[in-house]
Amino acid sequence: MRELKNDPFLDFFRVDERFPHILCPGCGIGTTMATMVRVFLDLGIKQDELCVVSGIGCSSRVTGYLDCDTFHTLHGRALPAATGIKLARPDMKVVVIGGDGDIMAIGGNHFIHSARRNLDLTVIVVNNFTYGMTGGQYSPTTPTQERAATAPFGNVERSFNVCFIARAAGAMFVARSTTFHVAHLKKMIQLALQKNGFSVVEVISQCPTFYGRYQGLGDAVKMLEWLKTRSVDVEKVANPWSVKDRFVIGVLHDQEEVPPYSQLYQELRNRAKEK
């Protein structure tokens, strides 16, 4: 048994075993992780009732730091693993956390199909617009024309809008926030966790080591200022889906709940048993 700190927040982490973490100085993933844990505490989600699943990448390292059931799977494969966990234990809260490379590129297919199925879990996509762990290659969310290790003259590809895809693929709840707007981020994660169905929170996060450096955005503080000035609240725009050069933050989509996948699956099992 490990020694408890008698602090619910600290006791949610494997402080003695896994810290210090491997994230670069100024990274936004720590902010996201801490905010997520504060939401778990606020909602009274117990460590025994929670499973956090991740793939591979910087954001996916989060699972290693949490003291609850966690599964660090393969690159892109967090959602299929989470599907199995949710079907085996529909009573459990399942949260997937991963980055833009993990969830939108190699795991992109799983993302749209999990949304289509309305799998009742929450996906937190930490979008820092780059593959950080492997050295700053451009990812499917890197905006067109921006520079990356694999795009020194600018990315010629078009980029994904994570929230737009989530909504189009059938997510029940879609929100966006940033690592600058911590209180707002907490609210968004809280709403997502309370939604019964496939819910997505895109967290725009700073990567000063790679993305920030390639765009000349400066250090973490400057990047946080950039997140602040680039963001606009969803209430203040006419059509959040047509805004091009700002991060529209807030609840972008919240629809009436329909029965989620695990419930439908359980009902099917019950019907089959009756026959």
Place this chain on the structure above:
Amino acid sequence: MILAKTGNEAFAYAMKQINPDVVAAYPITPSTEIVQLFSNYVSDGEVDTEYVPVESEHSAMTACIGAAVCGCRVMTATASQGLALMHEMLFIAAGLRLPIVMAVASRSLSSPLNIHGDHSDSVASRDSGWLQFFCETVQEGYDTLIQAVKIAERANLPALVGIDGFILSHCQERIETLEDQVVRDFLGRRKPAYNLLDWRNPILVGPATLQDYYFEFKRSEIEGMNQVLPIIEEVQAEFGRIAGRKYPVLEEYRCEDAEAVVVLMGSACGTVRVAVDRMRAKGKKVGMVKLRVFRPLVHSLLKKSLVKFKKIGVMDRVDAVNSYGGPLFTEITSVLYDTDERPWVFSYVYGLGGKEFTPEDAEMVLEQVLTGKEDELVTYVGVR
């Protein structure tokens, strides 16, 4: 030119000189740097390559196949899970007889997650029909990658060139390089056996062949692989003439009058050399047989070499989990089965997940093989 380069840098530099038509890749530790550095050559206009950063390794190999079918010279790089994700496409590349060349910075496979060097990724792809080269040094990696392009294109088979992850991929060495033009003259243009884009002669690639032709196609692929060894030797000789460096498919190191030898592949050969020297200095008759080509399996050369020794230790940097010894061990015991001499063969599994393998470990292995006292079939070197 003499340069200081890591394994990844040397591979990227070789790729620049090879100047492939298409490179498609996805980042993965520890091979990311290869294509990362190569992409710099692309953006600096030093190569004519179409560089495609795809969304997964499966797509990377598929894009490579698509380009190779159109007659292009195609390369990629990957490791570990990336190679595992390519698995189904590896068979397609080989079955379509496409000479794609892949640089691999060998790394262990999950689970547990580990980013360090062992041969589980390449060896797991053993039966896919790819030629497989394992290199001892960065220099050998550079030289082999260039040769592999020519070998693959003559054999019409894809080739994988492996350096041990981190041990070589991130370790800087002094290497001697060739001039760009020398490499380009050495390789010439690819002359494809068929070309999908030859619209005057339309062809269908990849149709279903069931009981009628599948077996015959596979048999011809096998025959293609059976005929690779002379091509490798021929290309090595040609390369030796321009570079002055020669790498035998099978190298015997201080094996004259040896009573015991170990057989292995990859970077640990360098470690074993040191151990052999130390033991020879003490008057112990030990040696090393370095295998550079894992596929095709050079059974005739192995047989000819190994029957000379009484005791042989076969060292695998990978375990085939509950097979009868490591993967190279089982190959070598079957090669030696129908010989009259039937040497004693012992299996050693070492260095999984990048576990350090020191000259002292190698001495211990050589000592054990020499005394021939083995209680168990497989010895796991240095495992706690």
